[in-house]
Amino acid sequence: MERGTLQVGSGVLSAVSDRDFARFQRLINDEAGIWLAPVKKALLVGRLARRLRELGLDSYGGYFDLVVANEAERIRMLDAICTNETHFFREPRHFEFLCDRVLPAWREEAEAGRRPRRLRVWSAACSTGEEPYTIAMTLLSALQGWDLQILATDLSTKVLARAEAAVWPLEKSREIPDPYLKAYMLKGYGGQEGLMKAGPEIRGLVRFSRLNLTHDNPGLGQFDLVFCRNVLIYFDKETKGKVVDRLLDRLLPHGYLFLGHAESLGGFTNRAKALLPTVYALAPAAKPDR
Structure with a gap:
């Protein structure tokens, strides 16, 4: 095999050039706020080579041109x-x-008539659904009779489809505490053996939608709880600051923002205060009028 080529199936796929990798870097950063460092070139090749083979393309430059011209293919990329x-x-x-x-x-406040029995939650970058359904199980167990609404969003249409199906390998049941597992998950039998599915009680609480955190999304409204965990680590500093502002714009004055274990708002905003590591509330001066 000649240097600079990779054998793919029965054809030969040219290795991604520095120029084409730079073009993918800029496009992915513009579209998703994710910056692929030069050491991520192998990741790009590994994630896209199969698609190029499916399309019968022999170069990453040709695939880049297709992605730019075709929105559906850009989403797939x-x-x-x-x-x-x-x-x-x-x-x-x-x-x-x-x-x-x-x-x-919040239960005490509702019983005293100081807040409605209603809760809106945003699970940003929800992936294959484990997070929003975890939230649903937690809330439904604690707030019986409340109006509970969970918006689950992600950039990837592929994982959103899996999340909405709400079916996982049965091995995932080990991650769920037994009381929740028995109350809210269904075990598959027959043709569904080896699988589990979220029960209708929690599926009915969650609505899924494709959303790009790096874009303005004015129709979202505001939320009591916002989960955006293990996402900010993929953004550069400028994008991270913009996304943080958008998240805080969606947080109600009494609400809470949850980040991932390796993430912090330190150095990005003075609009929020840390209550615990990775748990934030709006700083008093930053609270908008209701």
Whole structure:
């Protein structure tokens, strides 16, 4: 095999050139706010080579031209590039914080007539659905009779389709505490053996939509809880600051923002205060009029 080529199937696929990689870098950054460092060239090749083979293309430059001209293919390319690792009850201290401090206080306020029995939650970058369904199980167990609405969004149409189907390998059941598992998950039998599915009680709480965090989304409204975990780490500093502002714009004055374990708002904004590591509320001076 000649240097500079990769054998793909029965054809030969040219290795991605520095010029073409730079073009993909700019496009992916513009579209998704994700910056692929030069060391990520192998990742780009690994994520896109199969698609080039399916299309019968022999160069990344040719695929780039197709992606620029075709919005559907551009979305598919972004689906391939995005990393979508997630688990049920990931970072359990967040759900302990909700169950021990936040939800009991809101129940008391509702019983005293100081707040409606209504809760809106945004699960940003929801991936294959484990996060929003974890939130649904947590809220439904603690707030019986409330109007609970969970908006789950992601850039990837591929993972959104899987999330909406709400079906996972049965091995994932190990991530779910037993009381929640028995109350809200269905075990597959026959042709569905080895799978589990979210029950109708929690599926009915979650609505899915494709959304790009790096773009303005004026129709979202505001939320009591915003989860945007393990996403900011993929953005450069400028994009991260803009996304943080958009997240805080969507947070109600009494609400809470949850980030991933490796993320922080330090150095990006003075609009929020940390209550715990990776748990934030709006700073008093930043609270808008309701």
